[in-house]
Amino acid sequence: MSAETARAVLGAEWTKLRSVPSTLWTLLPAFAVSVGIALSFGLVLRGAYDDLRPESKASFDPVGSGFNGLRLGMIALVVFGVLTVTSEYSSGTIRASLAAVPRRGLFYGGKLVTATAVAFLVSLVTVLITFGTAQAAIGSTHNASLTDEGVPRAICGAVLYMTLLSVFAMGVAAMVRSAAAALGVLVPLFFMLSEILNNIPGVRTVAQFLPDAAGGHVLRLVPREDTVLGPWTGLLVLSLWTAAAVAGGHVSMSRRDA
């Protein structure tokens, strides 16, 4: 594969992505929800901090609390990841795409790289503004600042967490080829199942390894005590999930008829 071919594929995918606004609009809630929740949650904390019990004060995590909204906002990034892939199938564009770029791996790679770059940028902006908004809302007495220990890690980790979940969604979408099927699996998993399972003590030993739960540790400054995973090991687990989904998508892309 020449560099020119790779440039052509990336250019085509970027043109595709830009030219369907409905897909790009799905990214807006990622930002709006994350920042909105950070703001309201932060303001509530500012008012309620003094009434907290001493043990809650001791374990108060301004970064983790401020990033609570990301767990909701990332659903939009998951939807974006899914739609980027499945719209090829629902619209029939896949036939034109593969006629133009018949090497499946090249096409799939080009699509994923382009969409991942967009997801990364949106995550970066969202995380930074979410952090800033949350800390401003919490107020200077109890908040965290960029230079505090662990904060740069939490911010970088949060960007990677959101981006990886979006890529995971792209891989799953490439396997099932339908938005309904992909979102039918991913949204309940991330929204409810993972949360519920991780609150059942016995099940938690296994459920902590679910993609969003494992990756979520990096969002916190103060680690949870009921897990064997740390911020980076958790992110590694999420990376493995993502690699598996992308590989599964690649197999489906290469082997199945378009």
Next chain:
Amino acid sequence: MIEVENLSKRYGRTLAVDRLSFTVRPGRVTGFLGPNGAGKSSTMRMILDLDAPTSGRIRVNGGRYRDLRDPLRHVGSLLEAGSVHGGRRARDHLRWLARAGRIPESRVREVIELVGLQSVAGKRAKGFSLGMGQRLGIAAALLGDPGILVLDEPVNGLDPEGVRWIRGLMKSLAAEGRTVFVSSHLMSEMALTADHLVVIGRGRVLADLGMTEFIERNSRSHVRIRTPEPERMRDVLTAAGARVRQADDGFLEAFETDAARVGDLAAANGLTVHEVSTWSASLEEAFMRLTAEATEHRAGAER
């Protein structure tokens, strides 16, 4: 040139394409004719490497489609089901294709003008009529100025003016030395555009021959005769070896003979004749007969 060799495709338990072999040559329009469900679209998808053959192989300009360097510059295609995202503007659809195929952006405007979509090029495709969508698909096929065109039912949805336009376009593309492979389920459409015919039914080649040859071989004509003495005329014709039947409108219809012979026989026997004319069976009927025979034969063989 497209060479299809012993091609088969199975979808689950259905054998959609069954040991198909034929060659599509440059410089002429090759019609790919068959009833709906005969395997035309499947074959075209396999030519473009969209579907993998169960067995057999296809060579496009001597190699596999996926190994072509810049495939859009070699093969332009229009597939039946459509391949345009409704949320995308027509111009943007051509633009990303141009990027992917490493085709100069200036070509986008050229093909838009060529297919007459200037006025809607900035509109999103979901508002397009079937005919406009077809024109956009043809613009996409022509984008890379390819030597081979694979068109699945291109006249579908076009208005009469559009149909005439696409016929002329296909002929002129073939006259320029390009390979034009076009499918249809309508014999009448093929009769007007194709120079060569590949007829398939139930996934198998039923005929692979020149259009003129097909017409000569398959058009059965008969002579219609109006006469005040039908009984005597029938006897004379039958004695001369023709097959005669009485039509509902009072005419006699004579098969396996021709108008000149009918005239001679009438004169020799002193018969009064008011009208003698030759009627040709339509090619559509010939095509139906051909595919119906194949279907019956296959259905019998399978059981």
